[in-house]
Amino acid sequence: MVLDIVSNKSKNLSSQALRWRLLLSYMGVMMTILGLSALAIYKYTRHNLYEQMDRRLEVLAQAASHNLSTIKANYDRHQEIGLAGNPPPARVRRYLDGDGDLDIPWEHLRQPDQGVEWFDAQKRLVGNAGILLNDLPPQPGWQFGRQKKIRTVTLPAYSGSDSQKQLEGYIRANQVTDEIEVILTRLRWGLGIGGIGVIGLTGLGGIWLTKQSLKPIEQSFEQLKQFTADAAHELRSPLAAIKTSVQVMEYYPERLHPQDLKKIGAIASATDHTIKLVEDLLLLTRIDSGSLQETVSWVELSLTEILEDLLELFQSSAQAKEITLESHLLPNIMVQGDGAELARLFRNIIENALQYTPGGGKVIISMKEERQNILVKIADTGFGIAPEHLSSIFDRFWRADKARTRRAGGMGMGLSIARAIAKRYQGEISVTSQIDIGSCFQVKLPIN
Template sequence: MKIGYRFASLYFVITLIILLIFSLSVYFGMQRILLNTLDENLRFVVDSVEENYDPATDKFEYMDKEPEEADPFLEYYVVIYDVSGRPIYKSAIAQKVSLKLPLSDRQTTRGRTTRITVKEAVQWVHPDRGGEITFRAFNRKIYYKDRQIGWVTIARPIEGIDESLNKLAFVFSIAILGTVILIALGSYFMTKRVLFPIDIITRKANQISHENLNERIRNVRSNDELGALAATLNGLLDRLQNAFESRRQFMADAAHELKTPLAVLRAHWEEELNNPVLSMVIKEKLTHDIETLSRMNHLINNLLLLSQTENLQSNFTFHPVRLDSIIQEVALDASVLSDLKSQTLRTEQLPEVTIQGDRERLYQLFFNILENAIKYTPENGEIRILAERKDETVEVTIQDSGPGIPAKDLPYIFDRFYRVKKDRSRRTGGSGLGLSIARLIAKAHGGRITAESKTGVGSVFKIKLPVTA
């Protein structure tokens, strides 16, 4: 998961937890306040019961009232007991509903919540769909001048409180849902905005390679840690560019310094080959040395080409060239090498296409890849060359039946001086520069090279180049 999503998710979860804690705190706090208010109301009713006691008759003044509308406790469950625990008064609700509270609770003054089933319709009582209703009730002793005159059990339905709490819960649910959506969107866009400079840095860093070290990370104007990171990476790129420039300059200088003495040696030994005084043994040694000097000169030329990476195109001469003609010429010259190993070299499907390019460099591109295929294809093996035009590009495929390239080495075969197997490169005389140079030439022509390979089956190189006609 991306760090932006992790930050947004963490912020979302923390905020959601805070909202839930706040909502639950408010909900249960409001529930406690409403129940305490109801308890206070019930205690007030109990106090009124005590005040309406008539010691002369040992009764309460409203006990003898018959009409239900005259009952002062229409909304309440009220049962008055004498000191022996015998009920002497029941309100209208108490006559139809029985709250069987434990005897020990009759001495409490703090309300408790109890839920019972109502079997018949009762005024002021509105049971739920299950026929149940919740009461807030408690028992208390009643006194007259410090003399206990009985007990009172009092209760009241709390559907009003439940309704208020349900509305509050609904409001909180809607508020939390809306807030969560806003927080999710806000955290996503805020995180994306905060991490936008990192995206810039990442994209730019992925675009920079040894071939364009002059690129720098721009558009990060932040003065915080991200700005410092961009500045640090730019400083690192400066040092890398200086190191690569030093290496490139060393390669160019060394190649230039070596070309002259090698040319002098070759000219001297070629002249000595015409000396009739020398024996055949000496002449054979000189011929071998001249071939070695040729290989060294070829390597030096490759190093010079690699040292000109930045302004490579300026050293090329571009003009319209027939690509099929170049491929046929390369195949003809390479057939001398393939014949030495009794290999079959076939050219197939070469359409007549014209591209804008440097004929000499394009020859070098295809010859390097074909030579590489010949080197690593065993005797009596087969190498195929074919081309196919696709819209505005032409794709040239060179396929061999060699040992293949291991998957772990395939991503690095175009790197300079990279060798799949060093012992194999020694036997074939490779320097590890041929494919690197081929890729540079293809890139300079606006094309690219890809490679596919299976161990024990062979390799396939595909060169894509833009066409002009």
């Protein structure tokens, strides 16, 4: 039961990492909502402002349509004067009369940034009023000017009844959009500054909410780690007693029935396996809690000598399986650390390579110096690891089904412990593998 709990919960994801992951997800959702809301507000406000301007221009153009006949007559009179010998003005008179207004009862509608233009049926400019002129040809509807931001509305003017109406010309009302653009610029700044403020407050609230929501999980996780450590510690004494009793029984085989010797051997093997598992659990618990770093002092030691000792240790087991164990080590590679931990790191990887390499295969250990790091490669010609399993091989208690049928013993803790030790040394472990070709584990550690 303990193993099932640990295998499901201990995935090397600290509460701090989980907290930041939840916070970033929360902030991403909130920023997306705020961004879409601000965009919707901006689009809605812009549409309404321009719609109001279009309505004012439409009212102005409709009112100006009543003067089209008078303006056309005035234009024709100027044309006749020009044909009689008097030069016509270079441009149609800017104003309809001498007082400079539109000479109509709705002249108070005209603003300094507005203008009205009258066209005949052939789209010739016959008159204009106001200080704003547009260089676009008259097109019914709403449009923007080319030279500067001008909003225009052009309406056709007809005479006669609905059944026999005749096109008399066009009236175009113009207005500069600077006022609306100023409002929209202020709105953009307001939404931006307000959004930053809201995001800041949301972030602070998210940090607090995330912290509060994770408290029960963190407490449960700490209780789980403490329970694992306590359970593993309490199991050491009875396991030691069982191992001692089995050793005594094996020391006096004559007192046992021959059929019981095999059972005693199985008990001894299971006891040794359980003791190793308990030690692994205690080691991982101390690494997770950080207590191991406080109790172990690091010294300068030779990584080359550690690997040479491990090669000598595994030489006999490799020969028993008819596996060739090769090494290409660099001399005098010094690192800061604890010898037992580093030996444990590489022993687990080498043992894993030997266990998954069939007879007649090869395991090669090599070293390469790269800047301020030392790379140790353990390559084998074993069964290999499926691509979909590469991301899971360092999980605690994980083993592929193929491995379960080929490996006797083992609880899937070796590679997890190796990675935990490597991280403690600011190092990392990577692996590449191909089915039926082999695997290559690379350990990168900082050197002096």
